[in-house]
Amino acid sequence: MTWHMERALITQNRHWDNKPYENLFNRNLVNSILTKIKLKEIQVLLGVRRSGKSTIFKLLINHLSKKAVPQSILYVNLDDPLFSEVWKDAKELYRVIETSEKITKKKVRYLFLDEVQNVRGWEKFVKSVYDAELFEKIFITGSNSSLLNGGYARLLSGRYITDYVYPLSFHEILKTKNIVTYKDLVSNKPWVLSLLDEILSFGSFPEIYKMEDPDLKREVILSYYDTIILKDCVAIHGIRDIKTFKELSLYLISNIASLYSYNSLARAVKSNENTVREFVNILEDSFLISETRHYSYSLKTQSRTKKKVYCIDNSFISNVSFRFSDNRGKLLENMVYAELAKNGYREIFYFLDQKECDFIFKKEKDLIALQVAYGIDASNIDREVQGILAAMNKLNIKKGFIITYDTEQKLGENILMVPFWKLYEEVLV
Numbered sequence: 346m347t348w349h350m351e352r353a354l355i356t357q358n359r360h361w362d363n364k365p366y367e368n369l370f371n372r373n374l375v376n377s378i379l380t381k382i383k384l385k386e387i388q389v390l391l392g393v394r395r396s397g398k399s400t401i402f403k404l405l406i407n408h409l410s411k412k413a414v415p416q417s418i419l420y421v422n423l424d425d426p427l428f429s430e431v432w433k434d435a436k437e438l439y440r441v442i443e444t445s446e447k448i449t450k451k452k453v454r455y456l457f458l459d460e461v462q463n464v465r466g467w468e469k470f471v472k473s474v475y476d477a478e479l480f481e482k483i484f485i486t487g488s489n490s491s492l493l494n495g496g497y498a499r500l501l502s503g504r505y506i507t508d509y510v511y512p513l514s515f516h517e518i519l520k521t522k523n524i525v526t527y528k529d530l531v532s533n534k535p536w537v538l539s540l541l542d543e544i545l546s547f548g549s550f551p552e553i554y555k556m557e558d559p560d561l562k563r564e565v566i567l568s569y570y571d572t573i574i575l576k577d578c579v580a581i582h583g584i585r586d587i588k589t590f591k592e593l594s595l596y597l598i599s600n601i602a603s604l605y606s607y608n609s610l611a612r613a614v615k616s617n618e619n620t621v622r623e624f625v626n627i628l629e630d631s632f633l634i635s636e637t638r639h640y641s642y643s644l645k646t647q648s649r650t651k652k653k654v655y656c657i658d659n660s661f662i663s664n665v666s667f668r669f670s671d672n673r674g675k676l677l678e679n680m681v682y683a684e685l686a687k688n689g690y691r692e693i694f695y696f697l698d699q700k701e702c703d704f705i706f707k708k709e710k711d712l713i714a715l716q717v718a719y720g721i722d723a724s725n726i727d728r729e730v731q732g733i734l735a736a737m738n739k740l741n742i743k744k745g746f747i748i749t750y751d752t753e754q755k756l757g758e759n760i761l762m763v764p765f766w767k768l769y770e771e772v773l774v
Contacts, residue, residue, distance in 0.1 A: 350444050353427040360415045361449060366403040370551050373517055374508055375404045381506060382409075382482065387475060389493065390486040392510030393632035393657045394577060395569050397551050398486040401510060402457050405484065409455055416449035420457040423464055432463050435470040454481045461485045461492070462581065468498045475504055486510075488577045491630045512658045513549040514687040515541075516769045527770055537766045538751060545676045548660025566660045577631040584627070589616050593624050597634055597654050599666035602678045602703070604651040625654075632657050635686065640694035640705040640740065653695055655682040673750070674719040677765060678703060681717050681748050688773045702736035702745075713772070714745040721752050721762065730756060746772050 360366065378388060378401070390398045399422065406418055421441055423431065431437040442453055456474070461467045467485075475483060493501060518540060519525070524533055547553060547562050550569065556562050574594060584590050592614045607618045607625070614621070628634045634657065639650040656662050659680055685693055685706060696702040696714070704715040716733040718725060733745040737759065747762045754762040763771045 347444065349427045350441065351448060353425055354419075354421070354441070354445055354448060357422050357425070358418075358420050358445075360406050360410050360418060360420075363410075363415055365407045365410065369400050369404055370397065370513060370517065370521060372397060372401055372404065372510075373514070374510065375401055375408075378405065378508060379408060384506065385482075387471065387483045387485060387501065387505040389505050389507045390484070390510050391490055391492060391507060391632075392486075392488070393512070394488045394573050395550050395552065396510045396512050396632075396657075398510045399459055400551065402459060402484065402486070406455075406457065413454060414451055416451040417454040418457070419445045419453045419455070420459065422459045424460045428463075433465060435464050435466040438464065438467075438470050453479075456480045456483045458483070458485045460488060462487045462489055468495065468501060472500050472504070475501075488573075488632070489581060489630050490632060511683070511687040513551055513554060514769075515544065515549075515684060515766070516688075518544075518549065518554065530766065530770065534766070541750070541766055545659055545673065545680060546663045548658035548663075550658060550660060553660060562660075563664050566664045570661055570665050573631050573633050578627050578633075582627050582630075584624075586616075586620070589614055589620070590624050590627075593621060594628055594633070595666065597625070597628070598656055598661055600654075601656055601662055601666075602653055602675050604653060604697075606651050633661070635682070635693075637682075637693055637695055637704075640696050640736075650697075655679050658683065674717070677719045677748070677750060678717040681715065681765065681768065684768060684773070685715075688769070690773075696732075696736035696740070698735060698739055700732045700735035702732045705736060705740065705742075708773075711744070712740055712742045714740075714742045715772070716745070716747045717749075718747055719750050721747070721749055721754075730760065733760060748772075 381388070390401060392398055402420060406420060409418055419442065421428070431441060445453055471483060471485065474480060492498065493505070519530070519537070524530055524537070530537060547566070553562050553565055556565070574591060578584065579587055579590065593610065596610070596613050607621050610621045611618050625636060629636060634654050637653045637655065656679055659676055662676060662679060682693065682704065685704065690706045692707060694705040696705050702714050703717045706713055714733050714736045716729050718729045721729065729747055733747060736742060737745050743759060745760045747756070747760065748768060749762060749764055751764045752762055753764055756762055761771070
């Protein structure tokens with residue numbers, strides 16, 4: 346085992362050779378983490394598999410390597426099968442650290458544990474080394490939102506800070522092309538619209554965005570989906586009825602933004618409400634989907650009304666589902682939801698009271714109403730405007746937006762029609 350571990354550590358820690366990691370997307374979250382890096386609390390990154398958590402680790406290592414001895418920084422990717430013995434017993438992590446220090450002749454000061462949920466009992470190890478102050482800073486990632494909900498993990502309460510990692514936001518991609526000002530955005534509109542078309546169909550997972558071949562993109566997207574289903578859902582939660590679980594996942598992704606009850610889902614996949622409810626929770630836990638509820642001041646009303654679901658990335662909707670190839674309206678709606686989440690809005694609702702409004706969220710102290718319509722014409726403008734007006738009047742909302750593909754117009758005093766490519770500048774900041 347030792348030789349294999351040594352080889353894995355040397356391969357994974359290229360910064361030990363004093364070489365920075367290159368060709369990485371510069372993620373917005375990094376600056377926020379750097380402001381907290383001197384805090385003693387454990388830094389936790391949670392997010393869907395392949396969203397860029399490892400990249401953020403490498404960006405942080407690049408930064409730390411300028412101030413600390415690179416050989417004192419240890420990165421361990423616990424998805425690597427060469428660490429399979431560690432998966433079974435968290436105490437083996439002590440041996441990993443000893444092996445690192447044997448190779449580098451340097452004490453580990455900064456510990457990075459990637460995909461830590463693979464290690465049974467990892468919480469006890471992390472708590473032990475944290476309390477013993479063995480390291481200046483501990484960083485961990487996980488692909489399940491329940492990573493810190495278990496019995497042992499509760500022992501870490503008050504000892505960690507959590508940030509969430511998503512696939513690339515539209516704004517982050519624009520920055521990679523040096524489109525950083527409003528003037529840049531408008532001046533490059535044709536390219537920006539082509540980028541929007543690309544993400545509508547293939548999403549914005551970092552590695553997939555870099556690819557050019559559509560067939561290869563689709564192949565990798567399907568592999569991501571299968572890994573999330575089998576590794577982050579079935580294996581971790583011990584699901585036995587895999588067939589029904591897969592059917593439910595496919596059904597939900599094929600019915601993005603549609604109203605449902607757990608009873609209707611149960612009928613659709615020939616199961617029961619309790620099982621369906623549990624399976625939806627597991628899919629949410631893996632970050633594959635997010636459930637939204639009707640906005641109400643009553644939590645009881647929220648829990649009893651129908652739900653909607655959105656997907657973490659458009660790639661799965663376009664390439665995994667069986668009915669979304671031409672439904673660009675739903676694809677745009679899902680993309681708007683994803684952008685809200687990527688920009689830190691975690692409490693997102695819909696409104697329904699005879700008329701429907703797609704999204705209600707809080708910006709600072711104010712509620713904002715958002716309606717999404719790919720295109721606006723005489724056949725749908727009244728419906729879209731009436732839906733957002735109903736929400737604004739009922740909830741006393743002062744500002745509403747209709748997000749379109751590329752139509753811009755002012756509708757009355759408090760409603761603005763905004764193209765998606767201006768969402769960040771006009772709505773989110």
